[in-house]
Amino acid sequence: MKVLLLKDPKTNDLSSDPYVKELSSHGFQTRLIPVLSFKFVSLEILFEKLSQPENYDGLIFTSPRAVDAVKLCLEKPTNKEAWEQCLKGKWNSKRVYVVGKATAALVAEIGLVSEGEESGNAEKLADHICSTGPVHSRPILFPCGSLKREVLPKKLKEKNVPLETLTVYQTAPHPELQASLTDYFTKEGIPENVVFFSPSGVKFCLQFIQELASNHLCRLKFSAIGPTTAEALNAVGVHASCTAETPTPQDLAKGIKSIGEP
Template sequence: MILLLHLNCSRKVTAPNVKMNVLLLKEPREEDCGPDPYVKELWSHGHKATLIPVLSFKFVALEKLCQKLCRPEEHGGLIFTSPRAVEAVNKCLETYNKTEEWNSFLKDKWNAKSVYVVGKATAALVEHLGLITQGEDSGTAAVLSHLILEKEKCCKLPLFFPCGSLKREVLPTTLKENGVPLETLTVYQTSEHPELEKNLTDYFKEQGVPASIAFFSPSGVKFCLEFIQKLLGPKLNQIKFAAIGPTTADAIAAVGLEVSCSAEKPTAQHLADGIARSLQ
């Protein structure tokens, strides 16, 4: 089912006249006062946004993850580069009845070490675990890796990096080449959303060609593009393509499409501002 979210918040917002349709290739993220922040930000610019989930996730190795989290003395710190990895932590603590231990003393032991994150969304989830984060403004794993190198010059214990099956190797390679020990564990597997093609077909049939399409990950580009090309054909050239950041922008450019905007920072406001400028 296509997820078209309308503004619904206790704070009254007067929307300008809708100018153009924007397709956001991501799952919704609900906030306390209503809909996904990307929908709200684009609405404030006068554009109607529709969300279509692209990815499906399956958590794996949760028992091993739990074992690692219960032994902070074996690691020099934590690294989170995606909200899904944080969800895996929550799930494993709940599944193996470790939430009380986590809140009582484990989180404090991890807080005595470094906890690195990419992006404000991931940072917010990690902070909800009671952890103190650094690096949220890094924007990409590549930038975060350089921050880690500055902070971990004398690191002897490995940093622990729970990650997804489609993680890029930039961060592990950079740390390894510079002598910073790292232990990775795949805690979720990423695949194409089972209803992706149907949702895209329904969207284009009902709403036509959007003015802009925004991608939120290289895997989103990989899974969506073939369907979009098949459904739109030559009309593909009418669309302004947007990216949440440089890594996703590179993935779009690598398949021969022009990137109209790449968010300066991976936030709803920065992406919406960029899309609005590209559509002027």
């Protein structure tokens, strides 16, 4: 079975991506095409806020890119020194919430202890915050992307949990996306399964893929890395044949195997 992964790669070597390696180990003919490009913004404002932990009751990270924004701030020696000597410890005295193991791993790299990684999506993380967190008198700082969904802010507002959002990266289609997709469909043919890793991926790729495979859509199955992405597919009338139980390479492989050959 040919499987096409539409995601942001973990390294420049696409073949070493953990999803590619896991699916390939199960005998799938796997190819990864980068979907998104990111531009980081407001980094000075972000570090100014990180420098004032006393103003907040915690942090929320729902994507690896948000943590990358913090890491970029820490590339400046004076910022890194302040973080290591003082700020990191103060933030670790508060709650740091994350979605997903990949985000949690990056948060650990900057020295923070997080919780909520098993939530799987922002909605479930909001439930976790509301059910386990203390009564928040100060806002939780939420560095996020320009295409963030409003599920988490809305749910926290309903529970009277104050939140302060700051857009720290902007999301756009990868500049080579359409060319890469065209090349794949031309040279390798129609994949049996296309896996989306974000609502943005659905937005930027789905229609173009349907055009490329217009005469063979019956052969094409679509999968989602989680319920949020599956909802984005459903919203445009496409059924997700597989939704990974958790956003991990192992559960994605398990889900695709359960579909079977078309």
